[in-house]
Each structure stands twice: as structure tokens, then as C-alpha cells.
Amino acid sequence: MLGVMAIGTIAWGLAGLTSLACPPYVPPYRPPCAPPALSACWPCEEPAFFELTDLRVIPERPIRGEAATIRCTVTNTGQGSGSQEIVLLIDEGKHDSRPLPLAPDESQTVSFSYVFPHAGEYNVKVASDDDADETTVDVRFVETRCPGEADPFAPPETIVHLRPRTAVVFDPLGRGDVGWNDLVAHGLQYMPEEIGEIAVYYSSHAADMDSIATMLAEGEDFDLIVYVGWLYVDALDYIARDFPQQRFAVIGAWWTEAPNVMAIDFRNDEGAALAGALAALVAAEYEYDRVGAIAGFENLYFWAAEAGYRFGVHWANQWYEDAFGSDPNVHVSYVYTGGLADAERSHDEAIKQLEEGAGVLFGFCPREDAAGIQSALSEWAKAYEITSAPPYYLGFDAYADWLFAGRFSLGSVVARVDAACYAALRSIVEDSFAAGTTWMGLAEGGVALSTEEDLLRELVFAVDAGLADVSDYQETIDNWIRNRESIPDWVWQAVAELRCQIIAGVVALPVPETYEEMERIRAEYP
Template identity: 35%
Template sequence: MASKTLALGAIVAVVIAALAILYITQQPKPAQTTVQTKNVYVVYDIGGRGDLSFNDMAYLGASKAAKDFGLGLKEVQSRTQDDYVPNLRAAARSGDAALIVAVGFLMTDAVKQVSQEYPNVKFAIVDGYVPDRTNVVSILYRENEGSALVGALAALTAYYFNCTKVGIVLGMEIPVLWKFEIGYAYGVRWAERYIKQKFGKDTKFDILYIYTGSFNDPAKGKQAAEVMLSQGVCVIYQAAGATGLGVFEAVAEAGRKAGKNMGPPFAIGVDADQDYIKPGFILASMMKRVDVGVYTATKMAVEGTFKGGVLELGLKEGGVSVSTLDDLSQFLEIGIKAGAVRQEDAQKIIETVREMRSKIPAWIWDAIGMLRQDIISGKEKVPLPTTQDQVVQLRKELGLGRVS
């Protein structure tokens, strides 16, 4: 009897074990957990990529950061200003944003609104001022410093070629562009003092300026430059995004009509090294390193050092500079990728720019280097207008003349 009980017990144990195995194998398997790739979102203003300037520089910084830090890159284009808030919200809701970058001053109010709605999402805005949010870093530049350098370069070059009129073509009249305008004029007036000191000559430059009201209309830029050229301006600085491409076109056309293959007349580029766009007719570019700002903000977000506030970059920090021949090859690649330059033309462009620069006397480049050091040291203080009243007063003091 005992043996039968033991046998029955063994059978029951086997059955229970089998049922247990069957139960386990029939249970749903736990979902595989995957690590979600974080993204850096770049929300462009109207105009967006392809301006060979401001927006393309933002892309350059974001793409380098994405590569270096193992992030995805998502680009969002704004067709109108009504797209700012929806675009920023969509990126914030995604849940995969390491950082959302708003490219341009005009998105300031939208960033203020959406960053408040999503306090746990990190934002950066280029040229916007949102200083009181721990989840927003405002990337600002001392464009007045870099613009002073190219203002001096414009005036000294004009003087060398027996010209006393220089100009600046700008986009929309917004506070950030006052820094370009006033900095440029300050540099021109500095050049007058330098000429007096070096050559003992009293020279007075006319400084003409015009706001086109657009960052994405090359035809307006060309028209503005043609008016200036017709009035005897021989160097024109453009601070107008894609609108400024028309300035280059007008200057190059005027030069070629005069039988020249290089300036004068000259244009001066902005934001990126644009010297390659019309080689020989672009004296230099005031480089505003939007790429450095975007890269730095992304790095802070990834490494845990992001704390909001202001990230300000000037000459001392390498945030602004005057383009050099060493910059040219790197930025030619932007033009090649955008289809604005053919790969097979690259070497010829480099040779043309080098030849053009060699025709500008060394004392001019030395003077620009001296001004740069004096600004960094604080010996020269370039005005920084922040209000309408200030810019109006500075225009009067510096003697700027608006082109009608």
C-alpha cells in the first residue's frame, strides 16, 4: 500500500511540474527594452536652410554635435511666424529631445511660451534673450565687435582705392541688427583716426545704410546694393541672410561691367565665411559662429552642465571673427553641399581669393589685427545699442545716412 501511495505521489509531482512548465511557456514574454535615441531639434525661422549664412551655420553646429554625442538630428522648417509655437511644441512633446534649438530672434516669444509649458525640456535660442528660465539658454553674440573690424577693413580698403563711401545692407530692423549697423559705423570712424595717425591725413567717410525688411529676398538685397553703388559706394557690408546674396550679385556685376575680375567694388559677407560666393569681389566676411553656440549648448545639455541663462560669445571667446584663408576650405564645403559651388571650381576659388587678398596692403590687415586686440583688451569699447532711442542717438553721433 505504501508503494502505491509513493508511486501516485510521484505521478502527481510530475503532472504539477509539467503544468508549471506549460504555464510559464504560455505567459506573454516581457517587451524588449530599447534605449531611445535622443535628438537635437533645430527649428528654423522663415527662410531656413540654404542661406549659406545664419541658418546653415546653425545646422553645421547641430550636425557636428549630433555626430560627436551620438544624437539624432531633426530639422523643422517654419513657413510663417504662426508655425513657431506649433513646431516648438511638437518637438517638446516628442519626449526624445536632448535639446531644442530655436534659430533666430523672432522666435523669442514662442520660446518663452513653450518653455514654460514644458519646464523639463531644454531649449536654446540663437539671438533671443530669455534670461530667467532654467530650461532655456540664450545664445548671444557681440556682433558689434566683429562688425567694427569689418567696418575698419571697409574704410581702410576704400581709402587705399581712393574712395570715401561705404555702406551696409541689413535685413529686418530688429535689435540684434543694430549691433551690426552701429559696430560697422564705429569701425569706419576708427579707421579715420587710424589714417590721421598713420598718414597725417584728414579723411571723412560717408556711411550709408538701408534695412530691406527681409532675410529671404535676394532681389531686394541686389536693388539696395545697386542704389548704393550708383551713389559711389565702393564697399558694402551685408547683414541680411539670404537677402544679402543679392548684394554679392550686384557688386560682382558692377565689377565685371567695369572689366574687372576682382574688386573694387567689394562686398563683405556675414555669419559664415562667404568669400567663395563671388570670389575676388568679397573682401572678407564677419563670421558669427552660430555653429559654436549651438554646439556648446548641445554639449551642455548632454553632459549635464546645462543651467539656462545667457551664453555670450564675442571676439575673446571666438564667437565672432574676420574670415581668413584658413577658414575658406571648410566653408567652401557648405557651398558645394548646397549646390552653390561646383567641386571642380574649389581650387580656382581659393586661388582667386588668395590673389585678391594679396592686393590689399599688409598695413591694412595689420591695422585690423591691432583693433581686434584693443577691443579684446577693453582699450576700444564698441557701442552696444539695446533700445530704439540709443540706436537713433548713435546714428546721429556716428553720422550714418539712411538710403531712401
């Protein structure tokens, strides 16, 4: 009897709670829905639970500066309905959010849009009150055209002279030089119809140059005669005066004063600035404090490249400090061999710079010297059992990319002689021919860092000339691509920023005209 009375008292007490003051509610505790009497104090409600799954970033490797879509599936796996804020976090910082109501067992896909401002890795997280899903995204950099950058192969804007006749004369190295002649010949195959008829001439040795130039001018058959290479400048200086009605163009020279000659040359200092920035940033990434460079003679031509290279290294040091908060303090080792095509001397100078701690070497020199430098890199890698990572090589003209099966190459500064030839031919069609010096830099598409397309074309030239083995073709491509892809995207993004700054005139490169000016540049940009 006593037991029955106790049970009844407990039951009455629970029921009586409805008439008593409710105890305080302390989140997140909520009593279960039984017994029903407690609903008078706290509403009886089964909890919702928002579970997040299937987080995806589209595209999987977004491009810096372009919008990416971030999607995640949200499912209410609880027993009750609910509404929660779904939050997008980028590197743990809140970027966007939206409310989402869901009934039990209901699912919805939530989408966000985000523009990743820089190349590199990001942590992407989508979170509810109950759960989160996250992933790491590798944002890549894809180079695009800068504002103010011209398309060097754009069709003629106006057609004043339809289908003119042009003669193109190669220098004595002729086809198979795996250089300027081959590149111009390749470009001539793709000239638009408006450019007209093109006749090609070859000089077998330097003594032929005067006679060929005179023969073509005397014939009066051509609206324009184009000479590839600076070797023709001296002959043109007096031949052009003998034939004042004939228009001439010479590619790769700036020092002619003939009134009917268009001299087209390249802003190699701008290309060298990109090489310097790339070299310094790669060195900083791999904790080197020095980059090297090897050139031929001390003259205005090579000084311009040295000044550009030094400026690029200086710019990269500042960029790195602004981005990461520390100055890598990369310095330059720059040497002149006093000659050209001296592979042994270039090899020895390269070894010295490697011993000084250079992580990247820039060869502003012919193919023979480039081969000497890369042979030094090969010996160094073998001695220290280096299979990847620095030291790397940057060359001048794309032929440097395929040497030693591309094992050490990050690319080259390319003079686009095919674009220069097209510019001369287009000037006749548009009636815009102008005597004097025409400079082609980054803005005009006259210089650039080499691309995979450049490598493939030059590799074909090298195989055809018997300088590279066809069996090494794929290995060379694979090595070159591996080297480029091993460099973080933020490096390529930084180099692209400098490129656009040069084109926009935001930065001005130092241009030495005397030895004293070059010495001041060396002191300012050590």
C-alpha cells in the same frame, strides 16, 4: 757723368728723409709701401677691404612681431689684415653693430636678430666701412589669439555629467541651407566623446515646431534639447513652462524669459566693427572716401550691426591718421531696404552707393540680398572695366564669400553657431547650464571674420546644395585668396588691433536701444 750724379743725388735725398721732419698725413691717403724709407713717417701697411655678399633674411617673409635672422657674408678681399664695425641698418636707421677682425682672404658670416614691429616693406642693409649689401623685406601679418580670448572648442574643464543625451532640432530650412543648419551639423561631427549621444531632428515647416518641441519634452529622454534658430523662441516660451524640469537651449535669440531656457546669441556689433574697420582702411588705401552698407529692417538687431560698423569706420580713420599723419575721412552710406530676401532692391541700393563713391559694400542681410549686391558689383566692374581692386564686398555669414565665384569678396562676419551649440552641450557636461541670455562675441569665439577654412567649408555646402558649380570650386578659392592678398598687411594688422582692443575692453562699442540713440550714433560716427 752729370746724369749719374743726378740719380745719386735723388737716391740720397730719399734716404735722407729719414732724418727730416715728416710731412703731415692727410687721410685717407697713404703712400705705397715702396720706397722703404717712407716707413719712418707712415707705417707701411697694405689695406684691408671688407666686401659684403649673400645678405639673407630668414624667414624670407618674416612675421610681424616675431624675431627674424639677418645674415651676411663678410670677406676681406684686401692685402692686409683689418678690423671693422659691421652695422645693421633698418630703413637707414642703425639698429645693431659688432666689430669683426679678418685676415686677408678670410670670410665670416655675421648674424643679427631683429623683430619687425609692423607689417609692410622694410629696407634691410648690412654695411662695413668699405661696402654694403641691402635688400627689401616684405613683413607679413599673421593673426594670433588675443589675450583673454577663449578657445570656443576647448574640451570640458570638468566632467560632472558624463556622456549626457542631447537632442538638436534644426529649423525648417533644414540641411542644405548653406547657413546655420549646415554649420551646426558639420560641427556635431567633431564633438568630443565627453559630449555624449546627440540625436538630430528636423521640422519640415514652421507648423511642426510646436509639436516637435512638445514631443521631445514629453519623452523626458534628453538632458538638453537644443533648437537652432530664433524661430523656436515663441514656442519655447510656453512649452518650457509646461516642462519645468527639462532644460532647453535656443541659438540665435535673446528675448526668452523662460526659467529653464538658455538663449545664446551673438555680438554681431563686434563683428560689424571689424567689418567697418576693414572697409574703411581698404577704402583709404585705394583713395575712396566712402564705404557702404545695406541691411534689412530698422530694429534693435540691425541697429546693433550698424552702430558697430560705424564705430569701426570711425576707429579706422583715427588709426590711419595716427599711422600715416593724414585723416582719410571715410564716411558711411547705410541704407535699410525694409525687407529681407529682396535681391532686386538690394541691387538697386548697391548701385546708388557705388555712384556715391563707395569703395567697399557691407551686406548685413540674407544670401538673396547678398547676391543682389554682388550682381551690382559685377555690373559696375564690367561697365568700368575693373579687373581687380575695389569695389569689394563684405558679407554676413560665410555664404557670401563664394557668390559670383568670390570675385568681389573680402570675407564675411561669421556667427559661429557651431561654437554656440558646443557651448550649450558642454554646459551639461560641466553642470554649468544657466538660464537667461548668453552672449558670444569676439572673446568667446562667437563671431569672427571669415577665414579660408570657412570659405572651403561653405563652398562644399553650396556645391552639395546645388547653389554653386563644382567647376567653379578652384576659381572661387583663387579669387578669394587673391582679393585678400591684394590688401596690405598693415590693414589686417590694424583690424587685429581693434579685435584685441574689443576683447580687452579697451574700447566700448555703442549699443543703441532706441531710435533716438541710433540717431545720435549716426551723428557721432557719420
